[in-house]
Amino acid sequence: MAVNLQAAEKTAKLEDFDPPMKPKRNKFALACATLASMTSILLGYDIGVMSGAIIYIRRDLHITDVQVEVVMGIINLYALIGSFLAGRTSDWIGRRYTIVLAGAIFFVGAVLMGFSPNYAFLMFGRFFAGIGVGYAMMIAPVYTAEVSPNSSRGFLTSFPDVFINSGVLLGYISNFAFSKLPLRLGWRLMLGVGVVPSVLIVLGVLIMPESPRWLVMRGRLGDARRVLQKISDSEQEAQQRLADIKSAAGIPESCNDELVEVINKQKSGKGVWKEMFITATPAVRHIILAVISMHFFQQSVGLDSVILYSPTIFEKAGITSDSQRLLATMAVGFTKTIFILVATCFLDQFGRRPLLLTSFGGLIVSLFTLATCLTVIGHSDQKVKWASILSITTVLSSVASFSIGAGPITWVYCTEVLPLRLRAQGAAMGVVLNRSICAIISMTFLSLSKAITIGGSFFLYGSIAFIGWIFFFIVIPETRGKTLEEMEASFGSFRAKPKPNGGTKAPNSEKDGNNKYDLKI
Secondary structure (H helix, E strand, O other): OHHHHHHHHHHHHHHHOOOOOOOOOOHHHHHHHHHHHHHHHHHHHHHHHHHHHHHHHHHHHOOOHHHHHHHHHHHHHHHHHHHHHHHHHHHHOOHHHHHHHHHHHHHHHHHHHHOOOOHHHHHHHHHHHHHHHHHHHHHHHHHHHHHOOHHHHHHHHOHHHHHHHHHHHHHHHHHHHHOOOOHHHHHHHHHHOOHHHHHHHHHHHOOOOOOHHHHHHOOOHHHHHHHHHHHOOOHHHHHHHHHHHHHHHOOOOOOOOOOOOOOOHHHHOOOHHHHHHOOOOHHHHHHHHHHHHHHHHHHHOOHHHHHHOHHHHHHHOOOOOHHHHHHHHHHHHHHHHHHHHHHHHHHHHHOHHHHHHHHHHHHHHHHHHHHHHHHHHHOOOOOOHHHHHHHHHHHHHHHHHHHHHHHHHHHHHHHHHOOHHHHHHHHHHHHHHHHHHHHHHHHHHHHHHHHHHHHHHHHHHHHHHHHHHHHHHHHOOOOOOOOHHHHHHHOOOEEEOEOOOOOEOOOOOOOOOOOOEEEOO
């Protein structure tokens, strides 16, 4: 009997030390994030398919290198228009219908590109495709962040980049699948097949709820409460999230489920740009600096050039057959997809900052090694086998490094750190900068390679990656585990000025926006 009691006591003590169970992933939030993130396939598919289609477009339409650069990169400039409009559109008609609009516009672009009889008509189709891409890039991460529970926000908000990479892979597969068709038909089918994901996106959105944060901003508190109950890990979390959103939107706590008239700057979107750049608090200035820097460095390291011009890079590395180049390009797509899935699984475990610094460290090594190998090949009259093999390897390692951090974390981080009142238009600003840098990189790669050699181009990209690593190490704080409404407290590393009585006043960027603090970044 005494032995049984001792065993029972031992068992009880061991159970006392059992770690708490992690909450199961919310299946409804997972489904919503997946459907919204599918919008990002549009961008990925266009990037992937154009890298191979341009080989056949050049032969069929007899276009120059400059025209190649324009048709490859112009979609990023057109995306600026879509991103700029999407910020206001999503505040006006809601996140959900903005996703529908993105799919519909890209559908028109894909149809026009698929029936292009000449270069001018192809450019016309890319205008519509670019507008749709701009809408998609802005709205997918915003909606996903706003429906994600705190426990899995990093996991879910990395989905847009997962689908970008999936789209790239599908584009590469499309290139290979249609490459054997007659010249005039093959590349047009490659581009025209883009209508399929756009149709699926529009149909999928019909079963998605509206973002609870947008519903609160419109005063629809009852609808917001019902959505939060579905997408939160518990009833208590749903109540807390609703209270936090109401507080951030300036709605009194006493307002319950009735329709309230929200008359403030959040509803109309007025005053957002002034608050971001003119009257910004130290915390908001730090957030805007983080958003701008992450978008700038993500694109200026030149990974879009690696993806768009991978057949050209592989040709320089010694692969001359079209089929072999497309197969090597498919390997790039598979590598990107696999490593973005790795990043998705570890974002909430390791945090944003460690993965971002690891990613840029890998980019530095890969880009400098690739630059060295291509330089050796360029200065050799004979085929340098080791340099060719290492060039192909470092192309794959560079996209792998990008995919575990720089790719997904930019979208996750920049969406989650922006306050509710600034989120839609702040995210649109980030996309505009992102696409602007991407347009510059993709529209100058061939000319830059001729001016300073292809190896010199990658030395330049590697140097930018090195500067980015130092900047992120100094500027970027960790945000893992914080609610969207708590995020501002992580920024504006400042000390409050002492009060006359020797104490200090804790800064509050929501309520004390007029207080002056010394910003220390």
